[in-house]
Amino acid sequence: MIKNRLKLLIKKAIKKAQRAGKLPQFKIPEIELETPKIEKYGDYSSPIALKVKIEKKDPIEIAKIIASFIESPYLQEIKVEKPGFINFFLKEDFFYKELKNILRSKNKYGTNNLGRGKKVQIEFLSANPTGPLTLGNGRGAFFGDVLANILEKSGYKVQREYYINDMGTQVELLGKSIKAALQLYKKEENFYKGEYINNLAKRIKKTEAEKLSDLRLGQLVGELILKEFIKPTVKKAKVKFDKWFKESDLYKKKEVKKFLNFLKEKKLLVYKEGAIWLFDWVLIKKDLKPTYFLSDLVYHLNKEKRGFDWIIDIWGADHAGHKERLEFLLKKLKFKPKLDIIIYQLVRLVEGKKEVKISKRKGTYVTLDWLLKEVGQDVCRFFFLIYGPNTHLDFDLKLAKERSSKNPVYYVQYAYARIRSILRKSKIKNLDSKFLHLLKEKSELDLIKELIKFPDLVMEAASELAPYKLPFYSISLADKFHQFYESCKVLSENKKLTKARLALVKATEIVLRELLKLMGISSPSKM
Numbered sequence: 001m002i003k004n005r006l007k008l009l010i011k012k013a014i015k016k017a018q019r020a021g022k023l024p025q026f027k028i029p030e031i032e033l034e035t036p037k038i039e040k041y042g043d044y045s046s047p048i049a050l051k052v053k054i055e056k057k058d059p060i061e062i063a064k065i066i067a068s069f070i071e072s073p074y075l076q077e078i079k080v081e082k083p084g085f086i087n088f089f090l091k092e093d094f095f096y097k098e099l100k101n102i103l104r105s106k107n108k109y110g111t112n113n114l115g116r117g118k119k120v121q122i123e124f125l126s127a128n129p130t131g132p133l134t135l136g137n138g139r140g141a142f143f144g145d146v147l148a149n150i151l152e153k154s155g156y157k158v159q160r161e162y163y164i165n166d167m168g169t170q171v172e173l174l175g176k177s178i179k180a181a182l183q184l185y186k187k188e189e190n191f192y193k194g195e196y197i198n199n200l201a202k203r204i205k206k207t208e209a210e211k212l213s214d215l216r217l218g219q220l221v222g223e224l225i226l227k228e229f230i231k232p233t234v235k236k237a238k239v240k241f242d243k244w245f246k247e248s249d250l251y252k253k254k255e256v257k258k259f260l261n262f263l264k265e266k267k268l269l270v271y272k273e274g275a276i277w278l279f280d281w282v283l284i285k286k287d288l289k290p291t292y293f294l295s296d297l298v299y300h301l302n303k304e305k306r307g308f309d310w311i312i313d314i315w316g317a318d319h320a321g322h323k324e325r326l327e328f329l330l331k332k333l334k335f336k337p338k339l340d341i342i343i344y345q346l347v348r349l350v351e352g353k354k355e356v357k358i359s360k361r362k363g364t365y366v367t368l369d370w371l372l373k374e375v376g377q378d379v380c381r382f383f384f385l386i387y388g389p390n391t392h393l394d395f396d397l398k399l400a401k402e403r404s405s406k407n408p409v410y411y412v413q414y415a416y417a418r419i420r421s422i423l424r425k426s427k428i429k430n431l432d433s434k435f436l437h438l439l440k441e442k443s444e445l446d447l448i449k450e451l452i453k454f455p456d457l458v459m460e461a462a463s464e465l466a467p468y469k470l471p472f473y474s475i476s477l478a479d480k481f482h483q484f485y486e487s488c489k490v491l492s493e494n495k496k497l498t499k500a501r502l503a504l505v506k507a508t509e510i511v512l513r514e515l516l517k518l519m520g521i522s523s524p525s526k527m
Contacts, residue, residue: 045087174221178200379407382471
């Protein structure tokens with residue numbers, strides 16, 4: 001990982017400068033490295049000197065001192081630029097060596113040991129079992145699935161979990177909605193509507209529904225929805241779950257009761273206004289029904305018991321207020337695992353200039369299943385992944401259906417298909433790396449530089465919980481490959497150069513295939 005190597009060189013240089021009395025003692029700040037957009041500023045650049053505050057020394061002087069203590073056999077040159085950047089220029093031999101590493105490591109390229117075998121649980125999607133998965137659910141589904149892939153490649157042991165909320169108000173409302181469809185209740189505005197409600201109601205006898213509580217009926221119908229709507233869509237989306245955890249199991253196994261007894265013993269419960277409170281939040285309502293918040297607290301304590309080192313929750317925007325409460329109370333309860341709660345923003349489906357409105361209750365929503373049929377799993381994933389969770393997402397249906405380079409998924413996959421075509425035409429089975437030194441063209445070196453960013457990208461995406469870095473990199477890599485293909489003839493009469501370029505093509509295939517695999521997107525041999 002090039003960035004890690006350069007960071008280590010900078011850190012060692014600062015310590016050498018301090019020992020030599022050229023720099024005073026100070027705590028070394030986090031060392032950042034970026035890839036300059038302008039070629040003259042090097043292959044990598046660090047603003048470390050701008051972060052160090054030393055009296056009577058400006059950043060340029062600090063940068064020059066640090067640079068003077070950096071030594072490495074793979075650095076061609078180090079330049080210091082205003083206002084204090086240290087720019088690194090790597091030797092061509094280093095690029096050839098890294099290219100050999102790609103060819104040797106194959107599908108292991110980009111693998112790192114950041115996690116050191118720590119147990120991580122990612123709970124994601126977890127839509128209420130009250131209807132089919134919608135467009136918005138897809139964002140959490142693909143984000144969680146790809147994040148799990150990234151963490152696994154980074155040395156974590158990952159469990160993917162779907163939390164089935166089968167105890168709350170929404171499930172009770174589902175029961176009421178079914179009864180309304182059976183004319184046991186008068187239909188109300190907030191009831192769930194749509195063809196699926198009517199179809200489910202037809203499968204239930206009116207006399208049986210009358211005997212059941214709204215909650216129990218909602219649970220039974222919820223099991224049907226889970227089996228016939230949610231799980232088939234999850235499978236179609238190629239999203240994997242290791243465990244489906246029912247909220248109701250927390251009650252059946254008396255974990256909720258034990259938790260309430262624990263709080264009572266610690267004298268943390270407050271009885272007021274006919275309800276039971278923990279600090280500023282209600283756990284048991286006036287009607288003696290538990291809140292969703294109580295279940296969620298117990299659920300997270302259950303995760304702790306299962307021995308996870310790190311808990312990652314991926315929730316929709318409607319849970320944003322819930323996040324701070326849960327974090328506060330788990331801290332009070334001395335929750336041991338590291339906890340990260342990621343909130344993703346809303347999704348709009350746009351067709352032309354018109355937004356397609358989504359509402360599960362009104363029955364005017366777009367299902368994820370429908371979208372998968374319309375544009376395919378690969379396009380769905382890419383379009384959902386390309387934006388960070390903090391930004392609102394407009395899913396452009398027209399662009400998603402485009403079969404040209406305008407569509408970024410098509411553009412990236414076409415690069416892979418082109419690579420496979422070149423390798424088939426070459427008819428060379430055993431590629432060697434003896435002639436890599438012949439790769440001197442700018443487009444060749446640019447492609448190599450892009451390829452060797454992959455290990456750093458995987459580690460950054462894992463440490464920053466940022467799957468959206470992958471689709472952006474895939475577009476950039478496809479760009480570099482298409483530019484190389486247009487400017488350099490791969491198969492020529494020059495046998496040595498042909499072998500060198502074929503090795504570069506093969507290395508690109510390895511990285512692009514691993515990248516697409518991490519995103520859960522197919523690698524087509526032909527298009």
